[in-house]
Amino acid sequence: MVQSITSTRKDQIKEVAQNMFRERGYAATSMRDLAAAIGIEPASLYSHISSKESLLKEICFSIAKEFFEAIAPIQANDSDPLTKLESAIIAHVKVITNNVDAAAVFLHDWRHLSGPDLTKFKRMRHEYESFFREIIADGVKQGVFRDAGDKFMVLTLFSALNWIYDWYNPTGNLNVEEIAVKLGEIIINGFKNNTSS
Amino acid sequence: MVQSITSTRKDQIKEVAQNMFRERGYAATSMRDLAAAIGIEPASLYSHISSKESLLKEICFSIAKEFFEAIAPIQANDSDPLTKLESAIIAHVKVITNNVDAAAVFLHDWRHLSGPDLTKFKRMRHEYESFFREIIADGVKQGVFRDAGDKFMVLTLFSALNWIYDWYNPTGNLNVEEIAVKLGEIIINGFKNNTSS
DNA sequence: CCTACCGATCGGTAGG
DNA sequence: CCTACCGATCGGTAGG
Secondary structure (H helix, E strand, O other): OOOOOOOOHHHHHHHHHHHHHHHHOOOOOOHHHHHHHHOOOHHHHHHOOOOHHHHHHHHHHHHHHHHHHHHHHHHHOOOOHHHHHHHHHHHHHHHHHHOHHHHHHHHHHHHHOOHHHHHHHHHHHHHHHHHHHHHHHHHHHOOOEOOOOHHHHHHHHHHHHHOHHHHOOOOOOOOHHHHHHHHHHHHHHHHEOOOOO | OOOOOOOOHHHHHHHHHHHHHHHHOOOOOOHHHHHHHHOOOHHHHHHOOOOHHHHHHHHHHHHHHHHHHHHHHHHHOOOOHHHHHHHHHHHHHHHHHHOHHHHHHHHHHHHHOOHHHHHHHHHHHHHHHHHHHHHHHHHHHOOOEOOOOHHHHHHHHHHHHHOHHHHOOOOOOOOHHHHHHHHHHHHHHHHEOOOOO
């Protein structure tokens, strides 16, 4: 019913959809649920979007863009693997905590994309992960990180980072910066090669 | 069509359901999909189960039971927090990797439980997490773990562990034991208080 | 375990 | 953005 001043109706649909998709899942959210939450008739949604899946597509790809933009400055920069990984972790965590709903949809409901969108999504995700994998591989090569296998380490890294949306509470007593830094510390400490220290 | 010798039709339904729920999600899996995969008519499913949700319930609670059984011997034992956490992590990871499908359903689709089952599920999960939280709190108190806040640490711990179902491949080149131990090492190393070393 | 079927709900369209 | 509506599919039951 109430529409914020800066957002169009389409943005509002996207926001409400993100929230409902996160809470109930894409498949379990009907267009009727969505319309009711916004306060319009179900059929009216189609004046702004072309299909339920197109809505999912937009959510997934716009948050993907945020992830890439967040790591771009780090990619450009040529610091050591440790500093680089630390910045990348913080950047990644910030994107998630600043967009919990969209991040949850991105991390789960992408499965419901189909055809070329699904293919494109997987390609992007792989590219994104490669950035982290390379930093880790460099760190291992330079002896700063223990060698647990870079593939395994990336998986562990994203495992630790990607579950945040499940428990992060924007109104809780930990702020984004604190979470990002603390989480980064724990993981990096876990990766560090301290057999030699 | 083909029914394994040791399992009843009901077990078979449960197994196929676990797999389909994991792959497509509970809401996106229809009883018709399930019946087709088994090779019987949709209506015939109801000779063995009472409803779609009861199937979800059985999956969620039987894996919950496995989690509790896995940590029971560790609970009984009174070793130091470090050893205890290590064993608990390994036990937890083993349950997940030995039951990837059920674990995925347990970790995600429990949301679709309702009424008293949902309440009971949440209570059990909280109890399970408390076991880990206490070990961590002890470790922090004794100075073996850094103090990042035990609530935050448990969240980080489960974040790192619970995503495994998403990438673990039973036919891959890492076996369960290796994954469990390596993952445990990384996390515990991350928790360790090495400012004093 | 099957045939036959139910009411409810789904995503989406036509036409204004 | 709404009214009116479509064909398809849903979980599940009756009765054998």
